[in-house]
Amino acid sequence: MSKLILRSIAKRFGEALAVDHLDLALAEGEFIALLGPSGCGKTTTLRMIAGFTGPDGGTIEMDGCVLSSASAVVPPERRHMSMIFQSYAVWPNMTVEENVAFGLNLRRLPREDVRTRVGEMLDVVRLAHLAQRYPAELSGGQQQRVALARAIVIRPSVLLLDEPLSNLDAYLREEMRFEIRKLHDEFHITTIYVTHDQSEAMMTADRIAVMNQGRLEQVDDPHTLYTRPKTRFVARFVGRTNFVEGSCQGDEIVFDRFSVPRWALPGGPALTGEVTFSVRPHTLRLSREALHGMGSGPRVAVRIVQRAYLGEYWDYSATPVEGSTRLHVNAPPSDRYEVGEVLWLEFDPAQMAAVA
Numbered sequence: 001m002s003k004l005i006l007r008s009i010a011k012r013f014g015e016a017l018a019v020d021h022l023d024l025a026l027a028e029g030e031f032i033a034l035l036g037p038s039g040c041g042k043t044t045t046l047r048m049i050a051g052f053t054g055p056d057g058g059t060i061e062m063d064g065c066v067l068s069s070a071s072a073v074v075p076p077e078r079r080h081m082s083m084i085f086q087s088y089a090v091w092p093n094m095t096v097e098e099n100v101a102f103g104l105n106l107r108r109l110p111r112e113d114v115r116t117r118v119g120e121m122l123d124v125v126r127l128a129h130l131a132q133r134y135p136a137e138l139s140g141g142q143q144q145r146v147a148l149a150r151a152i153v154i155r156p157s158v159l160l161l162d163e164p165l166s167n168l169d170a171y172l173r174e175e176m177r178f179e180i181r182k183l184h185d186e187f188h189i190t191t192i193y194v195t196h197d198q199s200e201a202m203m204t205a206d207r208i209a210v211m212n213q214g215r216l217e218q219v220d221d222p223h224t225l226y227t228r229p230k231t232r233f234v235a236r237f238v239g240r241t242n243f244v245e246g247s248c249q250g251d252e253i254v255f256d257r258f259s260v261p262r263w264a265l266p267g268g269p270a271l272t273g274e275v276t277f278s279v280r281p282h283t284l285r286l287s288r289e290a291l292h293g294m295g296s297g298p299r300v301a302v303r304i305v306q307r308a309y310l311g312e313y314w315d316y317s318a319t320p321v322e323g324s325t326r327l328h329v330n331a332p333p334s335d336r337y338e339v340g341e342v343l344w345l346e347f348d349p350a351q352m353a354a355v356a
C-alpha cells in the first residue's frame with residue numbers, strides 16, 4: 001500500500017491553475033524529488049500535502065485516510081508531517097539545542113526523553129559541540145542542519161523539504177545533498193524534496209517527479225529520467241541535449257543524411273510519422289578517420305564551428321557539412337579538434353530517446 005497518495009489534486013489562484021490535476025503516489029520510506037522551474041507549482045503542491053492550503057479538487061490520502069479534499073482539510077498539526085520552508089527559519093532567540101527540542105516540548109514529552117532524543121539528533125547532524133550556540137553564531141550549512149534536525153527529531157510520518165539548500169553557496173549545497181540522503185538512509189522517513197536543481201534531485205532521490213505548469217510530465221528513477229526522457233521538456237530540463245528530427249518510413253527511421261533500422265532504436269517498432277529524438281551530447285562520438293576506433297552506428301560528416309574546454313571534457317558545436325543544424329558534442333579531454341575541422345560524427349541509436 002502506498003504511504004501518501006495524491007489523486008487529481010488541483011489548485012486555482014484566480015484564473016490560473018497553479019496545480020493541474022496532479023497524481024502521485026509515494027511508497028512508505030520513499031524519497032521523491034519534485035523538480036521543476038520557478039512558478040510551476042511545487043510549493044503550492046507541498047503546502048497542500050502539509051495542509052496549509054486546501055485543494056480545489058482531488059484528494060490527498062495518507063495510510064488510507066483522506067487528509068485533504070475540496071470539502072475538508074485535516075489541519076497541519078494533526079498530520080504528523082514536518083516541513084522545512086523555502087526560506088528556512090530557525091528560531092533566532094533559541095540555542096541550537098532549544099531549536100531542536102522545540103517540537104518535542106510542544107508534544108509534551110518527558111524532559112528526560114527530550115534530552116536524550118535531542119542529544120542523539122545533534123550527534124547525527126554533527127552539531128553536538130555547538131548545542132549552546134545561537135543561530136546567528138552558526139554558518140549557513142550549520143543552520144541548515146539545525147533546521148533538518150528540528151524537522152526529523154519529532155519522527156514525522158512524512159518530511160517535506162522546500163528548496164532547503166537554496167540559501168547556501170554551491171560548495172555547501174553539494175555537501176548538504178549527501179547529508180540529506182544520509183539522513184534518509186538512516187531514518188527512512190517518507191520524503192518529498194522540492195528543488196529546481198536537477199543534480200540535487202538526482203543525487204538525493206529514489207524517484208524524480210518533473211513538474212511543468214502545474215502538471216507532472218514524468219516520474220521515474222534518475223537513470224531512466226536521464227536516458228529515457230518522454231518529453232522535450234524533461235529532456236531539456238534534466239541535463240543538456242540535442243533534438244534530432246526523424247521520419248518513419250517502412251522498416252527504417254530516416255534522419256537528415258542517415259537512416260536507422262527501427263529495431264535499433266528503443267521503442268522504434270511502435271513509432272509512427274514524424275518523430276523527435278533527444279540525443280545527449282556525450283552519446284555522440286567525433287573521429288578523424290571513419291575506420292579508426294569507430295563503432296557501427298550511423299555517421300555524418302560535420303564541421304566543428306565552436307569549442308570550449310571545460311577541464312573534464314571538451315564541449316564542441318558541430319554542423320553537418322551539408323546541413324545547418326547545430327549539434328552539441330562532448331568529448332574526453334584528449335580528443336582535441338580545431339574549429340573548422342571536418343570530422344565524422346557517430347550516433348548511437350540505442351541512446352536516442354523518442355520524445356513527445
Ligand SMILES: Nc1ncnc2c1ncn2[C@@H]1O[C@H](COP(=O)(O)OP(=O)(O)OP(=O)(O)O)[C@@H](O)[C@H]1O
Nearest residue numbers: 013018036037038039040041042043044045086196
Ligand atoms: N497565494 C497565491 N496567490 C496567487 N497566486 C499564487 C499564490 N501562491 C502561488 N501563486 C502562483 O501559483 C503559481 C505556482 O506557485 P508556486 O509557489 O507553487 O511555484 P514554485 O514551483 O514553488 O516556484 P519557485 O521555484 O519560484 O518557488 C505561480 O504562478 C504563483 O505566482
Ligand SMILES: [Mg+2]
Nearest residue numbers: 042043044086
Ligand atoms: Mg517554491
